[in-house]
Each structure stands twice: as structure tokens, then as C-alpha cells.
Amino acid sequence: MSIADTLWHFPSAMMAWRNLGRNRMRTALAALGIVIGVVAIASLGMAGVAIQQQATSNLGSLTNQVSVSAGQDSDYDGVTDDQVEEIRSLLTNAQAIPQKTNSTTVSSRGKEAYVSVTGVTDANALYDVTEGTAPERLQTGALISNSTAQQLGLELGDPVEYDGHLYRIAGLIDSSSGFGPGGGRGELVIPISGLADQQYYDSVTITADDGDAASNIANRLDEHFNSEGHEDEEILRVSSYANVQGQISSFMNTLQLALLGIGGISLIVASVAILNVMLMSTVERRGEIGVLRAVGIRRGEVLRMILTEAALLGTLGGLVGALAALAVGAMMFHVLVGDASAALQWSSARYLVYGFAFAVFASVLSGIYPAWKAANDSPVEALRG
Amino acid sequence: MSVIELHDVVKRYESGAQTVTALKGVDFHADRGEMVTIIGPSGSGKSTMLNMIGLLDTPTAGTVLLDDRDVTDFTEDELTEERRTNLGFVFQDFHLLPMLTAVENVELPSVWDTSVDRRDRAIDLLKRVGLGDRLDHTPDELSGGQQQRVAIARSLINGPDILLADEPTGNLDQDTGQTILEEVTRLKQEENIAVVAVTHDEQMLEYTDRTVRIVDGVIQQ
Numbered sequence: 001m002s003i004a005d006t007l008w009h010f011p012s013a014m015m016a017w018r019n020l021g022r023n024r025m026r027t028a029l030a031a032l033g034i035v036i037g038v039v040a041i042a043s044l045g046m047a048g049v050a051i052q053q054q055a056t057s058n059l060g061s062l063t064n065q066v067s068v069s070a071g072q073d074s075d076y077d078g079v080t081d082d083q084v085e086e087i088r089s090l091l092t093n094a095q096a097i098p099q100k101t102n103s104t105t106v107s108s109r110g111k112e113a114y115v116s117v118t119g120v121t122d123a124n125a126l127y128d129v130t131e132g133t134a135p136e137r138l139q140t141g142a143l144i145s146n147s148t149a150q151q152l153g154l155e156l157g158d159p160v161e162y163d164g165h166l167y168r169i170a171g172l173i174d175s176s177s178g179f180g181p182g183g184g185r186g187e188l189v190i191p192i193s194g195l196a197d198q199q200y201y202d203s204v205t206i207t208a209d210d211g212d213a214a215s216n217i218a219n220r221l222d223e224h225f226n227s228e229g230h231e232d233e234e235i236l237r238v239s240s241y242a243n244v245q246g247q248i249s250s251f252m253n254t255l256q257l258a259l260l261g262i263g264g265i266s267l268i269v270a271s272v273a274i275l276n277v278m279l280m281s282t283v284e285r286r287g288e289i290g291v292l293r294a295v296g297i298r299r300g301e302v303l304r305m306i307l308t309e310a311a312l313l314g315t316l317g318g319l320v321g322a323l324a325a326l327a328v329g330a331m332m333f334h335v336l337v338g339d340a341s342a343a344l345q346w347s348s349a350r351y352l353v354y355g356f357a358f359a360v361f362a363s364v365l366s367g368i369y370p371a372w373k374a375a376n377d378s379p380v381e382a383l384r385g
Numbered sequence: 386m387s388v389i390e391l392h393d394v395v396k397r398y399e400s401g402a403q404t405v406t407a408l409k410g411v412d413f414h415a416d417r418g419e420m421v422t423i424i425g426p427s428g429s430g431k432s433t434m435l436n437m438i439g440l441l442d443t444p445t446a447g448t449v450l451l452d453d454r455d456v457t458d459f460t461e462d463e464l465t466e467e468r469r470t471n472l473g474f475v476f477q478d479f480h481l482l483p484m485l486t487a488v489e490n491v492e493l494p495s496v497w498d499t500s501v502d503r504r505d506r507a508i509d510l511l512k513r514v515g516l517g518d519r520l521d522h523t524p525d526e527l528s529g530g531q532q533q534r535v536a537i538a539r540s541l542i543n544g545p546d547i548l549l550a551d552e553p554t555g556n557l558d559q560d561t562g563q564t565i566l567e568e569v570t571r572l573k574q575e576e577n578i579a580v581v582a583v584t585h586d587e588q589m590l591e592y593t594d595r596t597v598r599i600v601d602g603v604i605q606q
């Protein structure tokens with residue numbers, strides 16, 4: 001039994017398929033309209049996701065962090081132990097990690113690198129270690145940024161010197177993440193005792209659950225230290241990236257809506273094209289449909305046949321369009337995020353599903369009127385032509 | 386016993402201000418195993434009358450009986466059902482679907498029904514009209530006479546009681562027309578069906594059992 005014979009068990013599908021095959025050029029052009037619509041809607045949607053991911057990955061993990069340092073009206077040139085305690089007493093679900101920072105030149109095997117030095121105890125809460133381990137409490141070892149380690153030919157277990165003390169490298173960290181302290185410069189993280197000659201902390205990093213929590217904490221701290229009783233003083237400088245993130249994501253939402261709108265319009269144009277094609281082909285086949293009705297094919301069956309035709313057209317165009325959009329999306333993710341396969345994540349791949357579903361839906365919708373018109377035509381009138 | 390009867394059938398067409406009365410009280414009947422030919426000048430109402438007999442259109446007044454059942458007030462869906470099961474149509478222009486093969490065209494009227502042996506019956510019918518070797522040819526690969534024979538096979542697929550033909554030889558040459566008419570006559574006897582045909586073709590009268598003449602919407606005795 002051939003495919004055609006098997007298909008014949010689904011007469012509507014069979015007839016629809018054969019009808020589409022009759023005028024391949026017209027079918028292809030109608031499907032092309034749908035393809036363009038789907039590519040527009042899906043790749044614009046995915047572009048939005050890619051841009052958003054790029055933006056958030058540039059901000060790194062900083063969006064849920066609040067950074068506190070001494071303000072211009074502070075009596076101290078740093079954050080004091082008392083202030084750290086005070087900050088901690090104001091936090092419920094977040095961790096406050098005081099740091100002391102400095103910079104120095106690290107040398108090894110005749111090579112030198114200028115790095116920023118951070119003294120911190122809870123290192124594992126602040127840094128992502130790519131190799132080795134960040135101990136719960138940093139007391140003897142050191143962490144060093146990958147790039148610096150490479151530059152100096154240092155490996156795990158090698159010693160580095162700072163201020164007359166030697167520290168063994170316990171882990172390597174990613175130095176390029178975000179605009180963190182040190183920026184693009186290399187970084188050396190040592191126990192806080194190594195910077196004991198600095199009396200105060202340079203900064204306190206507070207890590208909250210998410211961006212919203214971080215901006216709440218920032219507001220609370222700002223209010224507590226800077227406006228209570230004394231007007232407009234800046235005892236502590238409180239900064240968070242959460243509001244930056246908020247602005248970016250609201251901009252992204254607008255952008256995404258605009259992109260989807262453009263895609264939607266192109267699909268509407270495509271469905272008008274399908275409406276036109278279906279209407280033309282049913283008018284052309286008026287006599288044939290009259291014959292079908294004369295030999296006893298029911299109105300519902302004629303209706304189903306033409307709707308199936310429209311649905312097939314939409315499915316065909318939708319599939320090709322989704323594939324093309326996937327290619328476009330993979331390219332955008334490759335360029336913007338550096339990972340083409342990220343296009344397959346549900347957050348972006350869902351636009352392929354939306355585009356496809358919209359294509360089938362719009363095609364069937366455009367098929368309803370021509371199908372209804374053809375099915376309800378009087379057979380005598382149709383046969384007279 | 387008559388398988389189809391028209392009683393005092395009137396058909397009026399109203400188009401704008403103009404009213405055309407195509408049938409002015411027509412009586413007609415056809416029996417099984419009988420071939421009735423309707424003749425008359427152009428515009429006299431032959432096709433209109435055939436549409437009434439074929440349940441393709443409903444009369445303005447009068448009664449249509451199919452197998453003694455009054456089908457005059459049937460809905461479009463009920464009429465469709467009657468056409469499917471009891472009537473077969475052959476047209477002047479063959480009206481085969483170009484994207485289907487001969488055997489698929491023959492199956493077409495039954496294809497939405499889940500009957501098991503329709504493929505076998507379609508092949509059998511095509512063999513009986515001498516097209517056993519053309520089963521998988523599409524209409525554009527067949528001559529006019531062959532196409533009309535496919536159409537005849539199609540009209541018989543559901544085992545009708547009546548075969549309706551509007552100028553079935555109109556687009557065929559003399560010889561081909563003759564073989565078609567011989568085919569129809571043979572099948573009429575084999576299947577014991579009534580054949581009602583409209584024609585301008587003189588040679589058709591040689592095959593007919595009875596001739597009905599209509600002039601200006603009125604049957605001439």
C-alpha cells in the first residue's frame with residue numbers, strides 16, 4: 001500500500017494535499033508569506049531574550065548585591081566594626097560581608113602583575129571558584145584570578161606573597177565577572193588578617209535573595225544611616241545594581257513587545273495573503289466543488305477539506321519558518337551571548353512554538369470564510385460556473 | 386414502478402425585476418431498466434428539469450417523489466444524502482478532479498464513507514468500462530471518451546437507482562459517443578437502473594427507450 005493509499009483514509013487531508021500540489025508556485029508563495037511572518041515573530045522574540053540575557057550576564061551576579069562604603073560625611077575613612085554590626089542587625093535574610101581592599105604588585109618567576117587585594121573572611125559567598133576550593137572561612141590560603149595565575153604561571157598550591165606573608169593558592173576565581181571591585185584588573189583574595197593594618201573596612205557587600213530584596217535592603221540602610229535625625233548626610237554610601245536591573249528589564253519588556261508587535265503585523269499580512277490565495281483557489285475550483293456536492297459530498301466535508309488545506313499551508317509555512325527562525329536565533333545567541341545552543345532554552349524556544357501556533361491558527365482562521373463560502377454554494381450555480 | 390417522479394413541477398428564477406419560469410408544471414417519471422431522453426430547443430428547460438430529477442435544486446411548486454418518498458421539502462443535507470446513495474451524475478465536461486487518478490476519481494463519492502471494498506468496486510467498474518489498464522492515470526493522460534467512461538464508473542460507485550446525464554456525448558466525436566452510449570445501455574441493464582439523459586445528439590435516440598420533448602418549459606405530448 002502506497003502512502004497515497006494510506007492517506008486516502010483521511011480524505012480531507014488527501015484532497016487538501018493534492019490540491020496544494022496542483023499549483024505549487026502559488027502554494028509556495030502563500031507558504032512563504034507565512035514563513036516570513038513566523039521568522040519575524042519568532043526571531044524578534046528570541047532577539048529580545050538574547051539581548052536581555054546579554055545585558056544581565058554583563059551585570060553578572062551583582063544585581064542581588066548591595067555595596068556599602070563610607071560616605072562623605074562619615075567620621076571614619078571606612079566602615080567600622082560597630083557599623084557592620086548595626087548593618088547586620090537590620091538584615092533578616094541576607095549576609096553582610098565586610099572587606100578590606102588594597103592593591104599591590106605580585107611577582108613570581110620574574111614576572112609581575114598589578115592586582116587589587118581583597119581581604120575577606122567569607123570568601124566563598126563572594127567568589128565563584130573555577131578551580132580548587134574556597135574555604136568556608138579564609139584563614140590561611142588565597143584565591144587568585146585566573147588571568148593573573150596564567151600570566152604569572154601560578155598553580156594551585158603555589159605561594160604568593162603580600163605584605164611579608166606567604167599564602168598558598170587554594171582556588172582560582174573568574175576575574176572577568178561583572179564590574180566587581182577591581183574591574184578588569186587581576187584580583188588576589190587573602191584572609192582579612194592580612195590587611196590588619198587597615199583599621200576600617202573599605203566596603204561591606206550584602207548578598208540578598210534577588211534584585212527586589214537587594215533594593216529593599218539598600219533603601220532600608222540608606223534611611224537608617226543617612227536620613228534619621230540628620231538631614232541629607234551621607235554617613236554610608238549605599239549602592240545597589242537592582243534599580244539598574246529593573247530599568248533594563250522594563251526597557252526589555254517594552255522592546256520585546258515592540259518586536260512581537262512587528263512580528264504579529266507581518267503574520268497578519270501573511271494571513272491576508274492566505275485568505276486571498278484560499279479565496280482565489282476556491283473560486284477557481286467552484287465547478288469542481290459543485291461536482292463534489294452533486295455526487296453527494298456533504299457540506300461539512302467540503303468545509304473540512306478546505307480548512308485542512310489552509311491548516312496544511314499554515315503547518316508547512318510554520319514549520320519552515322520555525323526552522324529558519326531557529327537558525328536566526330542560534331546566530332543571535334552566538335553573537336550576543338556566545339552560546340548558540342542557548343536558543344534552545346525554553347525562554348527563547350517558546351517563541352518558535354508561539355510563531356508556529358500563530359501560523360496554523362491564522363491560516364485556519366483565514367480559511368474559514370473561503371471554506372464556508374465554497375461549502376454553502378448551490379451545486380447548480382457552481383456547476384453552471 | 387417509477388423510481389423518480391415529478392408532479393406538476395414549476396421552477397421560477399427571479400433575478401432582480403425579471404422573472405423567468407423555466408418549468409411550467411412538468412410531469413415526469415422514469416422506471417428501472419429504462420432510458421429516458423429529454424430533448425428540446427436550447428433554453429427550453431432541459432437542464433432545469435434534470436436538476437429537479439437529480440435533487441440538485443428544489444422546485445418552486447410541485448412534488449418530487451424518489452422511490453415513492455416525497456423529497457420535495459428535504460433540507461440540503463438530506464438531499465445530499467439522497468444524491469450520494471441513490472443518484473449518479475455524468476456531465477458534458479466529464480468534471481473529473483485533475484489531481485486524482487482514475488481509480489481515485491471513481492472512489493470519490495464514497496471516500497468519506499468508511500466502506501471496506503470501495504477500492505475493489507472502483508477497479509471492477511473501471512474494468513467494466515474497459516479501463517482496467519488505466520487505473521492510475523490522471524485525467525490529463527486520458528482521452529475525452531476515456532474520461533467520460535471514468536465519469537460513468539464514478540456515477541455507479543454507490544450503486545445508484547438513477548443515472549443522470551446532461552449531454553454526455555456533447556464533447557465527444559460520433560464514434561466515441563456511440564461507444565459511450567453502448568456502455569451506458571449495457572450498464573443500465575446490468576445494474577437495473579433508470580437512465581435520464583438530456584441531449585441534442587440525434588444518435589442517442591437509437592439507444593433510448595422513451596423520449597420526452599420539452600418546449601418553453603412545457604412537456605409536449
Ligand SMILES: Nc1ncnc2c1ncn2[C@@H]1O[C@H](COP(=O)(O)OP(=O)(O)OP(=O)(O)O)[C@@H](O)[C@H]1O
Nearest residue numbers: 398400405406407426427428429430431432433434
Ligand atoms: N440560475 C438561473 N437564473 C435565471 N435564469 C435561469 C437560471 N437557470 C436557467 N435559467 C433560465 O431558464 C431557462 C431554461 O434553462 P435551461 O438551462 O434549463 O435550458 P436548456 O434546455 O438546458 O438549454 P441548453 O440546451 O442550451 O442547455 C432559460 O431561459 C435560462 O435562461
Ligand SMILES: [Mg+2]
Nearest residue numbers: 431432433551
Ligand atoms: Mg442545458
